[in-house]
Amino acid sequence: MSQTPELRAVSPPHSFDELHDPQDGAAEAVQAVAKFLRVVYYRRSYVITCVVVSALLGGLYYYRASRVYAATASLLITQTGTDILNSTMMPNAQQDALIPTYERLFSSAVVLDGAIQRLLKSPAEARIDLAGLPRDKWIDALRANLSASGLRRTNIVELNYRSKSPHAAEAVVDAVVDSYIEFMKENHTDVSVEIVSILEKERVAKEQELQAKQQEMLSLKRAVGALGTEGSTTVVHPMVQRVITLNNALVEVQQERMQLEASLGAVRMAVRNGSDLRQHMIDLEPLVGRQLVMSGLGLSPEATDLVNSVERKLLADRARLDTARDYLGPTHPEVQELVRNIRNAEQHIQEFQANVNRRLDGVQSEQMAPMLLGMVEERLSKTWELEADLEREYVAAEASAIRLNDRHAELSIVESQVQRLSNVHDMLLDRIANVDLNSEGGDVRVSMVNEPKANERPVSPRLALTGILSLIGGLGIGCALVYVMDLVDDRFRSPDELRDQLGVPVLAMVRRLTVAGNEGAESLQVHVAAGAVESEAFRTLRTTLAFSGQDLQRIAITSSEPSDGKTTVLTNLAVSYAQAGKRTLLIDCDLRRPGLTKLFQLRGVAGLSDILRGNDEVPAMCEERIQAAGVDGLDVLVCGPKPPNPVELLTDSRFVDVIAWAETHYDQVLIDCPPVMAASDAAVVGRLVDGIMLVVQPEKNHRRLVLRAAEQLLSMGVNLIGVVPNRVGDDSSGYYGGYGYGYGYGYGYDDGYGMDEEDEDDIQTSASDSIQPRRAA
Template structure:
C-alpha cells in the first residue's frame, strides 16, 4: 500500500479570530493551573492595601459656593462692552482666592481660633502656612456662570469648615475694600476723556466745513441716488463721444465701399439704402427728384391695398362677383395698385437716370460732407470730455477727504454720547460697589473622610494583584514552554490526540514480563493501549503498516510500540513488530535479543528477502505476535533503510501478517524515522508532555510533514494520575497511561525506563467507565472492539 494521505501539521493556517480565542482559552487554563500564583499575588496586594488603609491619615473636605456679579462692569473701560466681558472677568475673581493677600487675611483670622482648628499647620513653619493653605484649597468656576465653587481638605472636619470660613470672609473683605465707592474716580477719568473728545470734535467740524466750501459740496455722496453734476457731465460727454466715434467709423466704411464700387463699375443703387439712415431720407428723395411725401403716400397706399384684399376676401364668402360691394371693392383695389405701380415706375426711372454717371459722385459728396461734420463734432467732444474728466477726478479726491472727515466726526460724536451715558449711569450709584459677592452655601464638611477610599483601594489592590499574578504566570509560561493540556497539544500541532498513557511502574524484567498489557491485562494502564488500538482501527484509513516514533530519546516509543503490538495480537491479528532503531535498539533490548541476527542482516544481505525473514523473525511467546530484532548495529543505518530491500521486507511482512508495527528512532535524533515513515501507511508520534518542549515537538511534526509522511496522530505518554499540568483525569481523557522502557542506563535498567514519579494525592473520578485502583472498585473492563481485517491480505505458510 503505497498511497499516503496528505500530511497534517501544526503549521496549517487558521483564522486569526480563532487563534485569538484559542490563545485566550489557553491563557485561562494556564491561570487555572498556576492559580496559586494569582492567589499569592492578590494576597500580597491585599495585605499592602490593608496596611495602607490602617496607616494612611484620614482626610476630610469642606465645600462652599459664592456668586460674583459685576453690577458696574461697564464703567471699567470707555468702549462698548458685552456680556462676554463680564464672563471673562470670572477667572480673575476665581484666581483671587489663591493669592497670598487673601490667604494671609484668612490666617490672621485663624490666629484667634482654638489650636485644633490649625491642625493642618503643625508640621510646617509659619512662613509656609500660605503654601499649605494654597495646596489644600481647590477653586473652580462652572462654565458660563458666575458661581465659584470652593473645597478645602483638612485632617478634621471641624478644621476644614473653620479654615474655609476664614478664607471666604477674607475674600469678602478684600472685595469690599477694593471695589467700594470707586465711581468718583471713574467719573473724573471719564470727564477728562470727555473734554478731550469735545476739543477733537470741534476741530474736526471746522475742518469739514472748510473742505466742503473748497469742494463745492452740494450734499451728494456716492451712496446717494443722485450723481454729482460734474461727474454726470463727464459721463454724458463720454457717451456722446463714443456715439460720434461709432458714426464716423461707419461713414469711413461706407465711403470706402462706394469708392470701390465706382472703380469696379458696380451697381451703386444698393448703397442708397445703406446711406439713407446717415444722410436722411428727405435729402435722398429730394436728390432723386421725388417729393419726400410720396414715400409716405406710397406706404399708405400699400396698407390700403392689403386691407382691401382682406376685405374683398371676406365679401366673396357672402356675395357673388356682380354684387355692388364686390364691384366697388375691386375698383378701389385696382386704383390703388395702379397708383403704386406708377410710383414705383417713376422711382425706377429716376434711378436709371442716376445710374448714367450721376449716382456715384452724388453718394460720395453726401458721405464726404457728413464725414467732415462728424469728425469736427468728434474733436469738439473729445476736448470737452478731457476737461470734464480732470474736473471729476479732482472732485473725487475732495470727496474722499470729505468722507474721511465725516467718518471721524461720526466716531467722535458716538464716543461723546457714550461718555455722557457712562457718567450719568455712574452718578446714579455713587454709594454702591461695582462688584458684589454673595455666599450661596456656607462652608460645611461631611462627617466621613474622602481619603483613603476603601472601595477604591480594594479595587486597585485586586487589579494590581491580578495583573502581577497574571504577569508572573505569563513569564513562567515563557520560561517553561511545555504543553500544558491536551487541547493545547492538539491546537498547536494540528493533529489528533490518539491516546493518553499513564505513568507505568518501572520494569526490571525482559520479554513478555515487561509488557504491561500481558502482565496486567485488567489494569487501567492496559486499557489505555486497547483504546489506542481501537482509535487506530476506526480512524477511517488503513493502517496495517504503522511506524511508531518520538520527538526525542526517552519519550517511551518502545513502550507504546511493544504494548500496541501486544494488544493487536490479543485481538486475534497476526502482528509483526520490527525494531528499526538501528542506532539504539530499545525493542530488541526489551525482548533480550541483542546478540541475535535481525533487520540489519536482511538489509545488508544479497540473498532473497523472504527466506531470510522467515529465518530471522522470532516468536515472542504471545500467540500472534512475532518480532524482527535489530541485529548488529550498522555504520550506515539511513542508507540501509532507504534501500529497496527494506521495501521488499515490508512487502513480505504485509503478505504474512495482519498488522505491522515498526519501532523507529526519534525524529529529531536521526532521519531514519522520516525514511521509514514515508514507506508505511502512517506514523504515530509519541510525546512526553512533562518532558518535551513545544519547539522540539513542533519541529518533529514539521519534519514529518516536509517529507509528506502521513502523521496519524499523537500519543501522550507518562501522564500522572492527578490532573497535573492539565492532563490526567482532570480533563476526562481515557484511562491514563504510563511510561515504560528506554535505552539501557547505568545500573542495568531496561531501555527507556526512568524512575517513576509518585502519584499526586487527590480524588480520582471515573473516566470512560473505569475507576482508578486507588482504593475504589473498578468497573468491569469493556470488551475489546473488533478490528477490521483488510480484504485481500495474502497469507503464506511459514
C-alpha cells in the same frame, strides 16, 4: 489490504490548525489569552491566595487609614468690563479665556496667606491640618489639599478642600473664598483709579496757572482798551495767526504729554504692585494709538488700515442694503451681492479680531510690563520732542508777533493761553469724572453659588473603592505569579493541560513500569504481567486507537527527545495487539540508534537497512529478514546495519514497498521512529503511515519542546493521532507524578543524535542472556 501506499500529506483531523492556516493578529491574541486563562485555571489556588491576602491587606488598610473629609463651594465669576481691543469678541469667549487664570489664583500665595490670617481668628479645630507644621509650611499644606476646577462651558468654579475634619474643611474653604473675593475686589477694580491722584494734582496746578493768566488778560485789556474784534470782518495778521496755530498745536501736544505721564506713572505703580496689566493696555490705546498697540502685538499697520477700510465699507454696504430692501426683493442680485459683501466683511473683521485676541492672550504678564512701559515711554519721548519743537517755534513766533503788534499781539497771546489752559483744565475734569464713574464697580465680579459644605461621610478611604482595588491588585499579582511560575516550571501538570495545549487527545497514560530485568519478550510488561494494573494502560491505548474512527493499520511512534520510553510503549502495545489475536509486525525505523533492535538483542542481524540498500525483490528480502519476537502473533523487522544516510533510505521507493508488503501480510504494523527533534526521520515515516503517536514524559519534557515537536509533525502534513504520557506516577492527585520508568533512550544531545558508533555497546541491559533470534513462520 493489497493497495500500495504512496507518499502523501495526511490532513490531521485534530487541532493545531494555527500551524497550517494563517491567522490574523486578533485571532492569535485571542488564542494567547485563552491559553493564559487555562494556565491561570490550573494554578487557581495561587490566584485565590493572592486575592485573599490582598483583601486582608485592603481590609487592614481600610480599618487603620485616617479618614479624610471634603468640603466644596461653587463660585460664579463674571466679567463686567469692556475690552476695547476685543470689542468684536463674544463676551463668553472672553470669560472662558480668563477662567483658567481665576482657577490658578485660588492656590496663589496671596490668597492662601489671606485665608491663613482668617483661620488664625477661627477655633483651633479649623487648623487641624496645620497642627505640628512650621508656620512657613502652612501655605504648602493648604495648597496640597486644595483644588479648583471650572465646570465646562460655564463661568462656575468649584473649590474643594480635603481635611481630617469636616468642620475644618468647611472653615478652610470659607476662609479661602473670603480671601479670594477680597483679592479680586482689590485687584480688579478699574485700574484708572490709580490715575485719578495724578490727574488731580495736574488739574490743581493748571487751575492756578489759568487764574493767573486770566488776571493778566484782564490787566492787558484795561491797559489797551477794547481791541477790534467786532463783527465777522476782523482781519488778523498772518504772524498773529501763526502764533495762534502754534499755540493750539502746543496745547494738544501738552494734553497728550500729560496723559502719557499720568499713564506711565499708573503703569509703573501697577508693575510694582503686581496688578493685572490688561486694562492698562486697553486704557493706553487712545493715548499711544491703535497702530502702536497693534505693532506691540506683532500686527502690521497695513493690516489695521485694511480692517478700518473694511469697517467703513461695511457701514456703507449696510446702508445701501437697508435702502435696497425698500424697493428690491431678497433674491434680487444687487441685494444678494450686498449680503455677501457684508458677510465677507464681518468674517474678515472677526478673523482679525480673533488674531488680535490670540496675540493678546499669548502675551504673558512678564512680557506685557516691559512692552507697555516701552510703548508709553517711546510715545512720551516723541511727545516731549514735539512739544519742545513747538515751544521753540511758538516762542520765536510770539516774539515776532509781539514786536509786530505789540500790545495787541500780547493780548491775543494771553487770550490763547487762557483758552489753552481752560481747555486743559476742562479735559482734566472730564478725565477725572470718567475715572470716578468707572471706578464705582470692578471689571470682575465674584459671587457665591453654593456655600461651603462638608460631607459627613469620608471621601477616603472608601469601602467600595478599597474593595475593588484589593480585588484588582490580588488578581494582578496572582496572574503575574502564575505567569512567572509558568515560565519557570515549563512542564505539563495535568492531562487536560496536555490535551488543551497540544490540541490532540490523550490516548492513554502509561504508569511507571516495575518489570524486573529480563531481556527480549521477558522484559515486556504486557507479556510477563498481563493482569497487572500497569498493563491495562496498553490495552486502553489499543482500544482508543480501535475506536478512534480512523483506519489505523499502520501506526508510527516517536517522541520529542531521547529517553522518553517510546520503544517500550510501542513494544507493549504490539504485545497487546498480538494477545488480541492480530498478527502484528514491529519495524525498527530508527536507523541511527535502533532501540527496538537492542531490546530484542538482535544486533548484527540483517534487517530494514539491508532491504532498502538491496537490489533484490522487496517481498523476498522481507520474508528472509522477519524475526520472531518470542510472543505468539508478534514479529519484528530489525534495523540491520546502521547506514550513513538514513533519510535518503527512508525516502526511497523501496521503503514504500516494505510498508506495502507489511500491510498485506499483517493485521497491524507498528513502526518505531527516532525522536522528532533529533532527526526528520519521524516526519518522513509519518507521511507514509495512517498516523503517528507522540510519547511525552511530563516530568522530563519541557512544554515548549513538546509543542515544537507537535508543530513540526503537523507542519509536514503528518496525522498526529494523539499523545501518550509515559512514566506517570499515581501520587499526585490528578497531576503527573514522578518518573518511575523502565526502558528508553539513555543519552541526550550532547554528542549529536546517532553520531557515536560506540554508544551502542555502552547501553546496559538487565538481562544475562539474549533471546536467540528465529525466523517467523
